[in-house]
Each structure stands twice: as C-alpha cells, then as structure tokens.
Amino acid sequence: MIESLSEQLLRVRDLRIWLNTVDGPVEVVKGISLDVLAGECVALVGESGSGKSITARSLLGLLPRENSSVEGEITLRGGPENVVTATEAQLRKMRGRAVSMVSQDPMTSLDPVARIQRQLRDTIRLREPRLSGEQVRQRALDMLREVGISDPERVLVAWPQQLSGGLRQRVTIALALVAQPALLIADEPTTALDVTVQAQVLRMLTRLRSELGMGLLIITHDMSVVRSVADRVAVMSHGEIVEFGEARQVLDSPQHPYTRGLVASTVTMSTVRDRPLRTVASFVEDTAAAEDGAIR
C-alpha cells in the first residue's frame, strides 16, 4: 500500500486536531495517517461528527488558529514542508495549486453578488495576472466546458442564484481546477444534489481525474458514492481511521465492526424486501458533547 514518496500526492502522519470549547480542548482527530497517490481516488467515509470535514480543512490549513490546534505531519506535493507548521503566506501559495477544495453546499459556495465571469476571472488572475481580458475570458470558457457545461457563454454572464445546484457545483469545481491542482479535496460534493445530478458530477470528477492526472480525496458518508468512484477507502469513526484499504475489499468484506455496520446500513434494491434497514449504533458521543460545548 505504501509506495515511494515520489508517487504520493498527500502524506498525512499522526494527525491530531483539538478544537477549543468552553470546556477546554477536545480531541476530534486522534492521530490519523493517510496517503493519496497520483491519479488515485481515496474516499474518506464516516458518519457526521467523525472528523472528516475537520480533517479536510486541516489539509488546506484552513482551520482557524485561535480556536483549534493541530499536531502531526501533512505533506503535499508542491506544498510546504509541513502544512501544520507552515506560514499563512506558504499556505496561500500552496492553496489552489498543490491542493484545492470543492465544498459541500453549491448553494453557498459562490459569491452571491458576483457574476460567474468575475469569480472565474478573479481566480484565474490570481495565477496569471498578466493575461489579457480576452485570454482570461477564453480560459474561463474552457474551464466551464471542461466541467461539462455546454453553453458557457450564458453561464458566464449569469448570477449564481440563476444557476441550478448541479450547474453551481460544476462552476465551483471549475473554480477549484483553475490552477490545475495536484490534489482535489471534495467535501461531500454530491450531498446537496439530487440523485441524477449526483451521478453526473461523480462521473465528471472521475473523468477529470484521469484527464488531468489529478488525485482526488472524496469525503462522504454515502457508501454508494464510495462504490462508484473510490480506489481506496479510509473509514473514519470517532476521530480515528478504523479501516483503510482497497475499496472493493473494504466494502465486500469489511473487517472492523463499525465498517460492517456502515456497509450494512446502505440501502440497496433488496433492502426493503428482505430485511429492515440497519442503523449504526452511534459512536459519536465525545464529539457530540464537544459540539454542544462549542455552541454554548
């Protein structure tokens, strides 16, 4: 499983994250190790509150420093020595290029008061400040075509609220791909979309991955997403990775009881007829308490 470092896009070793709450720091990620190879799709699965999204944000150095603390080692190809200890300037250089992110909710992930063309233009200019207006426009059109938008001219002049969820998610993906990141982190990219659009977006991500040779880290709690796109799966529970292996193997013969529970609670065509849908007994007690504390 562990290959030479040159093939690794992302290498995480013993990552620990504490969030500060009124009751003091709570450890929400407890020493996880993970790696993503070039051109590979790794899925990070687990229920809400298991630490998936926090992990994703820490990979980009996006956790607010004043109320969280991170320990461990995060190395990205083309990024600083260690993301955990990097300065804000180093992080800014890394973001977009070494790693980029698509967020969960396409409804709020675009600036509501800027037309799509301005959002694309700003992001393109961030990388290539010397392009002329026309070149930027061409680039933007290309990016939109790349994510499967067939009439990019119209999308370009649209406001975000004029686009459907699926289109918006495509636009956010286009934005994330502007600097051709080596690794794309997709935090539940399809959760807010309906099933047909979900399938399109997943297909598109898979296509882009092979076309651009990009690594993909998908964060999800949906086992059917895992089955359709992931090469390898890391199952996360309670801030720890309880199982990490080839997707098929993990899904077909899960070793850890938690994974078994997750897989068993997936809805399939035969679920309703043959047996009641299983649920996983919640493992998330500490974190729930922590979130409670955070709200107070």
Next chain:
Amino acid sequence: MSSTTTGANAGAPDLNVKGLVGADMSKAGQRRPLRVFLDQPGILIGAFVLILVVLLAVVGPMISGYDAYTIDPASRYQAPSAAHWFGTDSFGRDVFTRVALGGVNSLTIGALVTVISVLVGTVVGLYSPSNRVIDAIFMRVTDGLISFPAILLAMIITLALGQSTVNVAVALSFVFAPTVARVVRSRVLVERELSYVEVLRSQGAPTTRILWANILPNVLALLIVQGTYIFGEAVIIEAGLSFVGAGVPQPEPSWGSLVYDGRSVLQTAWWLTAAPGSILALTVLATALIGDGIRDAYDPSFLPAGVVLRFRRWAKKRAKGGNR
C-alpha cells in the same frame, strides 16, 4: 438553450440543459440595479424632493435677487409676498435667500458626514474582526462613542475643535462612524463564515482581496441604506447644534440657526421658523423615503414593496386581459 455537446463530455450525457433557471434568465440578467430602484415609489418621491432642495440651495441665492447678509431696516418682518417669497427677518434680510444659503451649509455637512463616516466605518468594520485584540479595542471604543447622546458628543467635539463648518462635519462623523463600523463588522462576521469565503481561501485568494472584492460588495446594500439614514440624521443634528449655537458659526445661516432666529417672534412672524423648518423636515423625510426604498428594493419580501409588486402584477394582468 443550446443542447450542443462538447467533445469533453460527449461520453457522458450530462443533462445541463436543465441547468439554467430557464425563462427568466435573459430578463433577469439584464435587470439593472437602477431599474430595481426606480420600481420603488419612495425612492422616486424622495429623490424628486431632494433634488428640489438641492436646486433651491444652489440656484436660490442667484434667482432671489437679494443678498443674504444685506440689512434693510425699512422692510423688517415682512410677510411672504411676491417680492420676498419667504418674507423678511428682523434685519429685513430676505428669508428665501437665507434658507437657500443655509441649505448649502446643511446639505454640505450632511454629505461630508455621510462620506467620512461611511469610509471610516467601513475600513474599521472590515478589518476589525481579523484580529481579536484589535477587535476588542475597536469595539470598546465604538461602544463608548455610541453610549454618548449623539448631540452632546457632537457638541463637545465641535467646541473642542473650534466652530467651523468642516469641524461640525468631523464631529458628526465621530458620532456616526461607530454605527457604520458596527453594522459592517457584524456583516463581515456572518459573511466570512459562509462557504464561499472558505472556497476562495482554498483557491489561495489573499485576505485583503476577499475583504474588498467579495465581502464588501455583499455588505454594500446595507451600507447604502445606512448612508442615506446618516445623511438625514446628520442634517437634523447639525440643525440642533446650530439652534443652540454650537454649530455653523454666525452670521452664516444654517437651517438650525434660522429656526432659532425666528423663535422669539413665532406668533407674529411665523415664516421665519416655518420656512427653514419645513424645508428641513422635507429634506429629512426625503432621505428617509430613499433609505426605505433602497432597503425594500434589496428585500422584496418586505411588505410595502410586496404590495407594489402585487399591484403591478395585477395591473399588468388587467392590461393584458384587455378591453372588456
């Protein structure tokens, strides 16, 4: 909408034909901000009145044929007439000319205060949340400034700086900038937690650019509304200051000092207070109408605008339904 499939996605039948929210698209895309404002009757009425007042201030002294400072004992306390539209005061000076000239002072102060306090308040409000210590200091200072009664604070600062038109404007900016800073800051705190900001950061956008190019435009609607209210408020407080003699120094007229001048002869020479007083009230009313209109334009769910929209829809339907 075109349904051509590009090479890149030929393999996958992506159904983005359904993507754009179809029919309204072209129309909504062309919907200019100006148009949204013109749909608000309050804005139209307010702007009309305000333009009239500004015209009065600018053109008034030229067309009245009198000088605002020339004393004419022979024609004291004359009631409004064809010769003196707003009558004359205790020195026989033409009230119309003095009201117009007072308007120049009052409106200039209002505009200056709006510009200064919005600029300062915006910068403070945008940057304050980025550092906890700075934020705490700024916000305690604004708390302190806001807890003073506005007119008292303005009076103290004006008297400390020395009485002049510019100093009155500076003093009033001290009164209003904290409010703007608070409003902007509270919006920034909301906006920066939204997912689009995180997305921008994940693309490597620098904080300064996110603040000015992405967050500020999202706060702008609120700022414009605040700005119009500040204009109206500033004109009122300036009048108050001048009324008690702490505002624009004599003998330069201001609406406040004109009202003061007429106060002792209110029962005999009512036009001395009525003229500047009603113009002052009209101006403030106009700015309030504009402010409300802009707020409604940005929030169509708010009742008055909703009623207007419903009426328009109904009128359109009737017009279309035709000549029965």
